Amino acid sequence: MNTNKLKNFARLAVEFGVNLKEGEDLLISSPIEEPRLARLITEEAYKKGARKVSINWQDDELTRLTYKYRSQETLNEVADWEIAKLDYQIAEKLSNRISIHSQDPDLLKGLDEKKIAEAIKVRSQATKKYVKYTMNDILSWLVISVPTEKWAKKVFPNLEKEKALEKLWQVIFDVTRIDEDWEITKSNWENHIETLNKKAKFLNDYQFDKVHYTSKNGTDLWVELPKDHIWMSAGSTNAKNDMFIPNMPTEEIFTSPKKDGVNGRLVATKPLVYNGLLINNFEFTFKDGKVVDFKAEVGEDTLEEMLNSDQGSRYLGEIALVAYNSPISNSNILFYNTLFDENASCHFALGKAYPTTVKGASDLKDEELSKIGLNDSLIHEDFMVGDKDLNIKGYKGEKEVDIFVDGNFAL
Numbered sequence: 001m002n003t004n005k006l007k008n009f010a011r012l013a014v015e016f017g018v019n020l021k022e023g024e025d026l027l028i029s030s031p032i033e034e035p036r037l038a039r040l041i042t043e044e045a046y047k048k049g050a051r052k053v054s055i056n057w058q059d060d061e062l063t064r065l066t067y068k069y070r071s072q073e074t075l076n077e078v079a080d081w082e083i084a085k086l087d088y089q090i091a092e093k094l095s096n097r098i099s100i101h102s103q104d105p106d107l108l109k110g111l112d113e114k115k116i117a118e119a120i121k122v123r124s125q126a127t128k129k130y131v132k133y134t135m136n137d138i139l140s141w142l143v144i145s146v147p148t149e150k151w152a153k154k155v156f157p158n159l160e161k162e163k164a165l166e167k168l169w170q171v172i173f174d175v176t177r178i179d180e181d182w183e184i185t186k187s188n189w190e191n192h193i194e195t196l197n198k199k200a201k202f203l204n205d206y207q208f209d210k211v212h213y214t215s216k217n218g219t220d221l222w223v224e225l226p227k228d229h230i231w232m233s234a235g236s237t238n239a240k241n242d243m244f245i246p247n248m249p250t251e252e253i254f255t256s257p258k259k260d261g262v263n264g265r266l267v268a269t270k271p272l273v274y275n276g277l278l279i280n281n282f283e284f285t286f287k288d289g290k291v292v293d294f295k296a297e298v299g300e301d302t303l304e305e306m307l308n309s310d311q312g313s314r315y316l317g318e319i320a321l322v323a324y325n326s327p328i329s330n331s332n333i334l335f336y337n338t339l340f341d342e343n344a345s346c347h348f349a350l351g352k353a354y355p356t357t358v359k360g361a362s363d364l365k366d367e368e369l370s371k372i373g374l375n376d377s378l379i380h381e382d383f384m385v386g387d388k389d390l391n392i393k394g395y396k397g398e399k400e401v402d403i404f405v406d407g408n409f410a411l
């Protein structure tokens with residue numbers, strides 16, 4: 001692995017990712033199997049004047065043992081001290097958050113799915129009030145990934161362990177636009193942000209009433225957009241008015257659909273890993289926003305579990321555009337990791353909508369959000385629908401405009 005690129009990755013995460021300012025706290029979560037990036041990020045953050053950097057180590061093996069052996073009762077326990085910790089780190093200190101997410105895509109395979117789903121649901125309910133700190137961009141947050149052994153072997157099954165890890169590092173650096181030289185890395189990102197912003201601005205100025213998706217694979221879906229919707233691109237702004245970039249890599253421009261304004265058939269084009277379980281070759285039928293029918297060749301039970309999470313989990317909460325001709329897509333690699341796969345493909349998310357995607361909605365209460373058409377749920381799960389045949393047209397009154405032709409932006 002190229003150590004100069006790794007150092008630039010850390011600097012990119014702190015300077016452009018969360019854009020940490022002097023006196024602020026940083027909370028990192030990282031796989032314990034690959035601690036090097038987390039250490040460099042910590043150093044970079046202190047150099048920028050961070051007050052305190054804290055870390056939550058994640059270990060896939062321990063996670064599996066936890067779900068395998070612990071009873072439902074103990075899995076469902078959310079201790080007072082855990083809430084107190086969130087109160088302090090998130091609500092009080094508004095810590096910048098960097099999640100280094102790397103998981104074995106088959107981590108929970110063969111375990112009791114119902115038990116896992118219930119435990120995750122109970123925890124999500126208990127910690128729901130902290131979700132708004134990221135979903136409403138109150139604090140700066142960033143999701144990135146580093147290679148871990150099982151993940152790398154899943155992506156490159158024909159390579160030996162060391163080669164698979166090395167290859168995955170290379171690909172992550174490439175698609176995250178990281179160069180050995182810091183100035184080049186920096187200008188890569190400045191240019192990329194500007195390109196995405198221009199497309200978002202076009203869509204924002206147009207304010208389409210609805211969009212129509214069609215593809216040879218059978219997708220034929222109408223999606224209404226809420227009044228005063230905002231297409232977001234790479235950059236977001238936190239409550240202190242500092243710019244940050246929530247995902248690295250990022251290729252998407254996204255907004256929210258109108259909760260009850262989605263109708264038709266939507267066919268997924270890549271597999272999805274949900275709670276450590278794989279779902280593949282799946283599709284949905286929507287009526288007035290709701291999933292009324294679905295099927296999956298692999299993981300249909302897992303998909304059903306996900307759809308039945310709560311009232312909002314059968315409705316869409318995100319619509320995102322990614323060109324078929326873009327770095328992650330062109331790599332032709334299936335990552336089994338949503339951060340990468342969602343940035344290779346046009347996608348939607350089932351579940352909660354980002355309040356930042358409608359003018360003035362960040363200050364609204366949950367009940368008010370649903371009135372303006374934004375969905376609420378404990379889940380927010382992206383799934384991919386883009387392919388080389390995807391066409392998307394936008395409609396404003398009588399006017400029809402090509403947004404995507406044959407998988408790519410027509411703008």
Ligand code: ZN
Nearest residue numbers: 252254320342
């Ligand atoms: Zn997205």
Ligand code: ZN
Nearest residue numbers: 318349381382
């Ligand atoms: Zn999403």
